Amino acid sequence: MQEPPEAEPAVPCCPPLTSAELSEADARTMAAMFKALSDPVRLRLFSRVASHPGGEACVCDIQDVGVSQPTVSHHLKKLREAGLLTSERRGTWVYYRVAPGVLAAMAAMLTRHS
Amino acid sequence: MQEPPEAEPAVPCCPPLTSAELSEADARTMAAMFKALSDPVRLRLFSRVASHPGGEACVCDIQDVGVSQPTVSHHLKKLREAGLLTSERRGTWVYYRVAPGVLAAMAAMLTRHS
Numbered sequence A, B: 001m002q003e004p005p006e007a008e009p010a011v012p013c014c015p016p017l018t019s020a021e022l023s024e025a026d027a028r029t030m031a032a033m034f035k036a037l038s039d040p041v042r043l044r045l046f047s048r049v050a051s052h053p054g055g056e057a058c059v060c061d062i063q064d065v066g067v068s069q070p071t072v073s074h075h076l077k078k079l080r081e082a083g084l085l086t087s088e089r090r091g092t093w094v095y096y097r098v099a100p101g102v103l104a105a106m107a108a109m110l111t112r113h114s
Helices: A023-036 A040-050 A069-082 A103-110 B024-034 B041-051 B069-081 B103-111
Strands: A056-057 A085-090 A093-098 B054-057 B083-088 B092-099
Touching: A023 A069, A023 A093, A023 A103, A023 B041, A040 A056, A040 A069, A040 A093, A040 B024, A040 B103, A069 A085, A069 A093, A103 B103, B024 B069, B024 B103, B041 B054, B041 B069, B041 B092, B069 B083
Parallel strands: none
Antiparallel strands: A056 A093, A085 A093, B054 B092, B083 B092
16 A cells, blocks of 8 residues: 655654653754643643544534633644644644654554563 | 453553543543643653563662652652552652553553554
8 A cells, every 4th residue: 555645754863761761952853742741631632533433523613621712723723833733724624643754653652662 | 361450550541642532531630641741750650650670669779760759749749649550659769660552551452443
């Protein structure tokens, strides 16, 4: 199966934390990703998108997390800026999906090399 | 192979982000762990401990990250409080290691269930 162009890992960074000391540059990149997931509401929104059937969620499907709609928009913007979500406007709504490769890249950084 | 007692996950939290929407409680627990790794200096300190031969590092081995010694201590305390590092004083020095299971637990949360 041919991989669509957007399936390239969004995050080429970084070696596993257990394999060698992180460089300053890699530490900055990686810290920014962790930071994007360091807020409980943001994490729940991310989880809603990540677990949504088809891997994609309309903003209309995920905004019921107990905060105002502008706050939801703010968090989704932060997740997009950190490279964790991609978005696409179709008609009235914006649809979000997890950026390809990003979860696998983060998991790999946390996996103990053997 | 029998698992050593210390291999129990330190972090029973949480299901994979892609499997279902996170509960509020799980989101709080998980966000706190990500937050502990969301600072570049803290992440480099953590990586120094995690990649140190034997999996353990004396504070004297890891404090050369370009910040003051009190700042190093502050970051190490935050990592300990988040359950990511354990510490033990032996003689003059405090020794740190990655809390057993914590990296595997975090990686599992980020791994796409199939």
